[in-house]
Amino acid sequence: xxxxxxxxxxxxxxxxxxxxxxxxxxxxxxxxxxxxxxxxxxxxxxxxxxxxxxxxxxxxxxxxxxxxxxxxxxxxxxxxxxxxxxxxxxxxxxxxx
Numbered sequence: 001x002x003x004x005x006x007x008x009x010x011x012x013x014x015x016x017x018x019x020x021x022x023x024x025x026x027x028x029x030x031x032x033x034x035x036x037x038x039x040x041x042x043x044x045x046x047x048x049x050x051x052x053x054x055x056x057x058x059x060x061x062x063x064x065x066x067x068x069x070x071x072x073x074x075x076x077x078x079x080x081x082x083x084x085x086x087x088x089x090x091x092x093x094x095x096x097x
Contacts (some may be wrong), residue, residue, distance in 0.1 A: 058089070067092075 051073060058077035060068035065074035068080040069089070 060091070 051071075054077070055071040058069050058071035061077070062079055065079075069077060070080075070086070071077045075088070078086040079089055079092045080086050081092060
């Protein structure tokens with residue numbers, strides 16, 4: 001005959017011991033990861049808006065001249081003076097007739 005005490009330590013109804021320190025470490029890692037994701041998203045959106053604003057400004061300046069213009073992050077605003085020949089905006093001047 002087997003007698004089972006339900007409230008005995010290690011018995012089948014003993015609740016598991018929670019490791020609160022491990023839970024806090026996990027929560028800290030999740031918070032750090034989510035913080036990194038939010039930071040990366042903010043940096044990405046800031047860079048995209050910087051590019052969009054500069055590209056819009058470059059096109060706005062040169063649209064009346066009829067010349068094609070293009071803005072890139074490394075080269076800045078460039079103007080197509082001849083087919084396939086792009087020059088920086090600072091070296092191009094439009095002569096008025």
